[in-house]
Amino acid sequence: MILEHAIITVRPDSHREFEAALAKAREVISAAHGFGSLRLLRGVEAPDRYLLLVEWATLEDHTVGFRGSPAFAEWRSHIGPFFESQPEVDHYDPVAGLA
Amino acid sequence: MILEHAIITVRPDSHREFEAALAKAREVISAAHGFGSLRLLRGVEAPDRYLLLVEWATLEDHTVGFRGSPAFAEWRSHIGPFFESQPEVDHYDPVAGLA
Numbered sequence: 001m002i003l004e005h006a007i008i009t010v011r012p013d014s015h016r017e018f019e020a021a022l023a024k025a026r027e028v029i030s031a032a033h034g035f036g037s038l039r040l041l042r043g044v045e046a047p048d049r050y051l052l053l054v055e056w057a058t059l060e061d062h063t064v065g066f067r068g069s070p071a072f073a074e075w076r077s078h079i080g081p082f083f084e085s086q087p088e089v090d091h092y093d094p095v096a097g098l099a
Numbered sequence: 100m101i102l103e104h105a106i107i108t109v110r111p112d113s114h115r116e117f118e119a120a121l122a123k124a125r126e127v128i129s130a131a132h133g134f135g136s137l138r139l140l141r142g143v144e145a146p147d148r149y150l151l152l153v154e155w156a157t158l159e160d161h162t163v164g165f166r167g168s169p170a171f172a173e174w175r176s177h178i179g180p181f182f183e184s185q186p187e188v189d190h191y192d193p194v195a196g197l198a
Binding site for chain 2 (some may be wrong): 002003005019022023026038039040041042043044045046050051059090091092093094095097098099
């Protein structure tokens, strides 16, 4: 398993619309090959900031398979309009025995 | 539930020692009031960077209870020697239906 870790800052006062859009976008991403799970959490110190955690079977399922598919444009079309800036995306590998 | 989210950058070539220290430190933090779970993951793009995710019952269980207890110094004594810089710590609140 590889964890996609994205910090998404949304436009002020758009959090309800963004969360509703993410619920629709989840239907798109959850059909992707290698998708495992998705969690969305909202910043306590910075309420316009969200943490998106997506589990993928492999790194390439996200970076090649999903990003290279038509579904990626559909995913982004739901949530992209609420982005204040480009999301910061990286990936993490579970440490054996600690994850 | 509140998620503590910490990005920890460790000194180069210290990752094995850091991971072993974190396993010991987990015994300390897991006894704290309100502790739920802990996960450690290692950066794919930046292998000296770790993502630490700790679930707490409430924000104050972390920021007041744990940080104000003697256990916090013990926790830090295990893992602090491997920090390249101060960890970046913030907190996230699960979005209902999406976390």
